[in-house]
Amino acid sequence: MSVALRLTCECTNRTYASRASLKTHQKSKIHLAWARNEEIKHLRVRLGKMEKDLAVLENDRKWLQTKVLKLMKHNEEQSTTVEQLRHLNQKLTQQIYALRKTKKVSQS
Numbered sequence: 224m225s226v227a228l229r230l231t232c233e234c235t236n237r238t239y240a241s242r243a244s245l246k247t248h249q250k251s252k253i254h255l256a257w258a259r260n261e262e263i264k265h266l267r268v269r270l271g272k273m274e275k276d277l278a279v280l281e282n283d284r285k286w287l288q289t290k291v292l293k294l295m296k297h298n299e300e301q302s303t304t305v306e307q308l309r310h311l312n313q314k315l316t317q318q319i320y321a322l323r324k325t326k327k328v329s330q331s
């Protein structure tokens with residue numbers, strides 16, 4: 224039974240009497256054309272899967288890009304706040320220094 228299955232070609236579903244006749248059939252134009260069509264079918268399926276994967280990757284890329292831009296903006300805003308606080312601290316330190324100086328002058 225399994226020998227008979229092995230000697231049957233998928234392209235015609237015909238069973239061949241020997242391996243040699245099956246091999247001869249596999250070199251025929253009909254079989255080669257069928258084999259090429261099968262390969263094209265297989266490649267189309269792979270292409271479809273790759274296009275699907277590519278769409279998923281493209282979505283991931285867009286999501287990551289948005290995330291990076293958000294983080295960069297947040298980082299920019301934070302560094303602006305830090306810069307403002309530094310400036311404010313400097314101003315307050317100068318005012319405190321000036322007040323201390325005034326106090327010292329008035330005490331003496």
Ligand SMILES: [Zn+2]
Pocket residue numbers: 232233234235248249253254257
């Ligand atoms: Zn065949």
